[in-house]
Amino acid sequence: MRGYFTNDAVVVATESRxxxxxRIPRDAESLQHPQIKNLYPCGEGAGYAGGIVSAAMDGERIANMIALKIL
Ligand SMILES: Cc1cc2nc3c(=O)[nH]c(=O)nc-3n(C[C@H](O)[C@H](O)[C@H](O)COP(=O)(O)OP(=O)(O)OC[C@H]3O[C@@H](n4cnc5c(N)ncnc54)[C@H](O)[C@@H]3O)c2cc1C
Incomplete structure (x- = not known):
C-alpha cells in the first residue's frame, strides 16, 4: 500500500480485530436489559457500536437516559 509499505515500518500486518x-439484549425504550434492571448494555462490547463515533453516540444516548431517570 503506497505510503504504508516501507522499510521504516516496525510491523506490517492486517488489522484483524x-x-x-x-449483542446483549436491550429494551428499545428503556435501554435497559429486559431482565436485569438498571443494566444498560452499551458500546462496542455489548454489540451496539462498531467504531469510535458510534460508541460515543451510544454512550451519550445511555447517559441521557440514565440522567432522565435519576434527575
Ligand atoms: C486496533 C484498533 C483500531 C481501531 N481503529 C478504529 C478507527 O480507526 N476508527 C474507529 O472508529 N474505531 C476504531 N476502533 C474501534 C474503536 O476503538 C471501538 O469501537 C471503541 O473504542 C469502542 O468504545 P467503547 O466505549 O464501546 O469500548 P472501549 O473503548 O473498549 O471501552 C471499554 C472500557 O471499559 C473498561 N472496562 C472493561 N472492563 C471493566 C471492568 N470490569 N470494570 C471497569 N471498567 C472496565 C475498559 O478499561 C475500557 O476503558 C479500533 C479498535 C481497535 C482495537
Missing part, C-alpha cells in the same frame, strides 16, 4: 459478534 473486528467488532463484537454478540
Amino acid at each position: 473486528t467488532s463484537s459478534p454478540v
Whole structure:
C-alpha cells in the first residue's frame, strides 16, 4: 500500500480485530436489559457500536437516559 509499505515500518500486518459478534439484549425504550434492571448494555462490547463515533453516540444516548431517570 503506497505510503504504508516501507522499510521504516516496525510491523506490517492486517488489522484483524473486528467488532463484537454478540449483542446483549436491550429494551428499545428503556435501554435497559429486559431482565436485569438498571443494566444498560452499551458500546462496542455489548454489540451496539462498531467504531469510535458510534460508541460515543451510544454512550451519550445511555447517559441521557440514565440522567432522565435519576434527575
Ligand atoms: C486496533 C484498533 C483500531 C481501531 N481503529 C478504529 C478507527 O480507526 N476508527 C474507529 O472508529 N474505531 C476504531 N476502533 C474501534 C474503536 O476503538 C471501538 O469501537 C471503541 O473504542 C469502542 O468504545 P467503547 O466505549 O464501546 O469500548 P472501549 O473503548 O473498549 O471501552 C471499554 C472500557 O471499559 C473498561 N472496562 C472493561 N472492563 C471493566 C471492568 N470490569 N470494570 C471497569 N471498567 C472496565 C475498559 O478499561 C475500557 O476503558 C479500533 C479498535 C481497535 C482495537
